[in-house]
Amino acid sequence: MTIRALLFTLAMTLAAQAGANPRAPECVVPAKPGGGMDLTCKLARKGLEPVAKQAQVNPALRITYLPGGIGAVAWSSVLSQRRAEPDTLVAFSGGSLLNLAQGKYGKASAADVRWVAAVGADYGMVAVREDSPYKTLRELLDAIRRNPGAISIGAGGTVGSQDWLKMSILMRQAGGEPKSLRLVAFEGGGESFTALLGGYVQAVSGDVSEAALYVPTGKIRVLAVLADKRLPGPLAHIPTAREQGFALDWPIIRGLYMGPNVPDKDYRKWVAAFEKMMAQPSFEQLRAAHGLYPFAMTGDALTGYVKNTVEEYGRQAKELGLLR
Known part of the structure; x- marks a missing residue:
């Protein structure tokens, strides 16, 4: 076999292996290991296991860490470098929405990313x-x-x-x-x-x-x-x-978002996967084991909730003199 033929065969083999073993999906923790953001990705990884085949997603969710700027570094990374990655999820919390409302992510808005699922609440x-x-x-x-x-x-x-x-x-x-x-x-x-x-x-x-x-x-x-x-x-x-006698509820939701240019079919695939995950009878116990209370919302409903919450946080911040 000539060198050219050998290289061609090697290239074809690697291509076939890549097709058979696509890169595992990723859950980005916008903080250091430990804490609520890390918990969110770990809950997602464990919860998706029993529904992955039915939902046609890879259950081997890789967890990576991108701390900095109280979530701003991960947010910026998604918007600047990972806008269309179909299998990259990023953890968020109610604190993320408050930071967004107060301008701590720069000139950003809730419409800049695609909101996938809220999996629980504190x-x-x-x-x-x-x-x-x-x-x-x-x-x-x-x-x-x-x-x-x-x-x-x-x-x-x-x-x-x-x-x-x-x-x-x-x-x-x-x-x-x-x-x-x-x-x-x-x-x-x-x-x-x-x-x-x-x-x-x-x-x-x-x-x-x-x-x-x-x-x-x-x-x-x-x-x-x-x-x-x-x-x-x-x-x-x-x-x-x-x-x-005090009219204040403060749910701290925990969930995941994706880049703004993720193809709709991939976005909907993940939305459906999390809907199946949270419909499992065993998920309630799993969520409780991760220290969270029931709060399940996905896709368009979550997008509306996030928009309204960011606006409400902004209003409260203005009333308290935090924003002009």
């Missing part, structure tokens, strides 16, 4: 130590209103973060001044609860999934969950903020 909450004198959300907010400097509140992120915004809205509804809040910024909920247990802050504005880790210890008291109704599981006995 919810906001407010907690104190078990030995705190405050037994209800209103008692805490009234105390802050009377003497803002006396009560420090642990929060994940600085001014404009979800934890900051939640407390600001509640403070305003309680008749107080949001700018008077004494918030202490931490990297995440874990640090906030450590500070609470150590007595360095007197309350925490955080998420239910974080609080659920500490409730069984008997060392903290959750005053309210920011959901439209009481949640199942270890916090089922905790009243909502609405039950206590």
Whole structure:
């Protein structure tokens, strides 16, 4: 066999192997390993396994990490380099939508990408130590209103973060001044609860999934969950903020999006795959094992939800002086 014939045969073999073993789809985590974004991709990978053949998708979802700029690096990468990749998914959360509304992704809008699926939700909450004198959300907010400097509140992120915004809205509804809040910024909920247990802050504005880790210890008291109704599981006995007279729900959805130029047939294929995944009876248990509550939305319905949520976050941010 001549060298030319050998090279031709080798090229044909490699081409055949590439066709038989297409590159596995990718789920991009726009953060470091660990945390909610990573959890979203891992839930998707595990949940798609039983429906992959029926949905005609590759279940071997590769998880890669692209941290930076609170999700802005991954967003920019998709819009500049990966606009039409048919098997690239990117994790997002309610925090991503808040950052989008506040312009932290530059001149971007919800219409810049294709929203595939929301696979679950976390919810906001407010907690104190078990030995705190405050037994209800209103008692805490009234105390802050009377003497803002006396009560420090642990929060994940600085001014404009979800934890900051939640407390600001509640403070305003309680008749107080949001700018008077004494918030202490931490990297995440874990640090906030450590500070609470150590007595360095007197309350925490955080998420239910974080609080659920500490409730069984008997060392903290959750005053309210920011959901439209009481949640199942270890916090089922905790009243909502609405039950206590405060009109605030704060779902923190978790899901995935794709590039804006992904062919419609590929986009619809993934939408259908996630619809099949979330319709599986076993998915509810799997989602709960990943610390999330029911929230299932896909395709056009999710696109509308995201658009409305970004607009609402923008309105709230303007009212609180975060945007002009």
